[in-house]
Amino acid sequence: MRSRPAKSIIFLLILICLSSAKYSAGESRMTQTYRLVRLAELEINDRQSEILAKEARRSYEKARAMLKLRNRRAAMEYLIISQIIARHSISLEKTNKNLKTIARLSKKLEETKRLHTELKNELASNLSYLQSLKEREAVSKDILSSRAISAIENAQDKVNDAQLAAADELAPEPYTSALDLMKKSNTSFQAGDFIAAINYSHSALEQASIAQEKSIEKVGFKQALLPELSQVYGVSVKETRVGLELRLKDLFTPSGSKIEFDAHPMLDAIIEILKGYPAPRLSISAYARAYKSEEENASLAQTRAMSLRAYLISGGLGKERFIKVEGGAASGKSDPSKSTQAVLSITAALQ
Numbered sequence: 001m002r003s004r005p006a007k008s009i010i011f012l013l014i015l016i017c018l019s020s021a022k023y024s025a026g027e028s029r030m031t032q033t034y035r036l037v038r039l040a041e042l043e044i045n046d047r048q049s050e051i052l053a054k055e056a057r058r059s060y061e062k063a064r065a066m067l068k069l070r071n072r073r074a075a076m077e078y079l080i081i082s083q084i085i086a087r088h089s090i091s092l093e094k095t096n097k098n099l100k101t102i103a104r105l106s107k108k109l110e111e112t113k114r115l116h117t118e119l120k121n122e123l124a125s126n127l128s129y130l131q132s133l134k135e136r137e138a139v140s141k142d143i144l145s146s147r148a149i150s151a152i153e154n155a156q157d158k159v160n161d162a163q164l165a166a167a168d169e170l171a172p173e174p175y176t177s178a179l180d181l182m183k184k185s186n187t188s189f190q191a192g193d194f195i196a197a198i199n200y201s202h203s204a205l206e207q208a209s210i211a212q213e214k215s216i217e218k219v220g221f222k223q224a225l226l227p228e229l230s231q232v233y234g235v236s237v238k239e240t241r242v243g244l245e246l247r248l249k250d251l252f253t254p255s256g257s258k259i260e261f262d263a264h265p266m267l268d269a270i271i272e273i274l275k276g277y278p279a280p281r282l283s284i285s286a287y288a289r290a291y292k293s294e295e296e297n298a299s300l301a302q303t304r305a306m307s308l309r310a311y312l313i314s315g316g317l318g319k320e321r322f323i324k325v326e327g328g329a330a331s332g333k334s335d336p337s338k339s340t341q342a343v344l345s346i347t348a349a350l351q
Contacts, residue, residue: 030067033060033079036086043093052089056082144194151201152185158208166241167211170218170348178207218348219243221277225346228273234266236340243280243347246270248308251341254289257303259311267308271315274346282317283324283345284308301327308342323347 037060040053059082066075159178162168167175181204188196222244229237229246236247251263259267274280286305288297305325313319328343 029076029079030064033063033082033086036083036090040086040089040093043090045093045096049089049093049096052085052092056086056089059085141194144198145189148185148189148194148197148201151198151205152182152189155182155185155201155205155208158205158212162208162212162215164241165212165215166219166348167208167215169242171211171214173211174207174214175211178204178211181207215348218279221280221346221348225273225277225280229270232266232269232273234263235270240345240347243345246344246346247340248342248344249340251308252304255292255300257300257307259307267311268315270344271312271317275316278318278321279349280321280346281323281349282312282321283347284322284342285324285326285328285345286342287328287340298327303327304342308344312344 037053037056040049040056044050044053059078063075063078063082066072066078155178159175159182162171162175162178181200185197185200185204188194188200219242222239225244226237226239229235229244234249236249238245238247248263248266251259251267253260274282284305286301286303286308288300288304292300305327309322309325313322
């Protein structure tokens with residue numbers, strides 16, 4: 001067994017350890033409190049947090065003083081008070097910061113709502129304006145479509161008028177141009193390009209007008225020649241697209257190719273009238289009845305045509321005016337009538 005002195009020493013050592021442990025625990029609590037107080041001081045942002053931080057600091061200093069005096073109980077009380085005040089100060093500061101953040105966010109939220117309302121109203125206004133533009137565009141398209149249809153119809157009417165005036169023969173260049181422009185106009189219209197259709201139609205109308213005017217100018221002689229030639233005895237006058245046709249009878253004996261004397265006054269009257277109109281061109285088609293074979297009739301018809309041309313030239317009509325001289329088929333096929341022996345065509349000069 002151990003002796004009494006040894007037991008006393010052991011007990012003393014235990015007391016010292018316990019005392020040291022308590023002191024270490026106090027030191028740890030002091031460190032924690034210091035950190036809280038320091039954090040509270042760093043978080044000062046208004047008067048109230050400043051007061052609380054100072055109170056926490058005073059309580060902490062009192063705890064230190066009590067700990068030096070070995071008054072652990074009082075030191076612990078002051079530490080607890082200091083911690084409570086410091087935590088309250090920190091919590092209060094965080095609450096204030098959160099409230100400020102909330103206020104700032106609320107303000108931003110209100111601003112966002114205001115902007116959202118403004119944008120929503122602006123979007124509604126833009127949509128309304130866009131709808132208005134679409135309606136205007138639809139109306140404009142309808143108007144353009146109607147104008148394009150009208151322009152195409154007017155141009156087509158003018159092209160038809162030019163065709164009736166024999167523009168396809170007398171003024172083929174502007175007439176063909178008008179037809180090409182009409183195709184482009186119709187193609188553009190089908191594609192929905194009404195402006196292009198209108199422009200092409202206007203150009204087509206212009207070309208058709210030029211063609212018609214040229215044609216009318218070239219066949220203007222018809223109105224002057226028709227009454228004069230109609231008064232010549234033995235001549236049957238017929239209007240054609242590009243001029244006049246004179247159907248001549250009793251020029252030759254039934255099987256002959258020499259112009260008879262009785263036909264001279266009629267031909268001389270025609271020559272005198274045509275001398276006053278040098279622009280029109282002349283064509284001759286002669287015919288022979290089927291008294292002989294087809295080949296012989298064809299040869300006779302050609303001889304008659306050349307005989308008539310020679311007589312007209314001898315009377316003063318220029319050779320350059322004759323553009324075609326030919327013999328026709330036998331009677332009963334292409335012969336205009338059984339009594340017609342020749343047809344003298346008076347036509348405008350073709351391009």
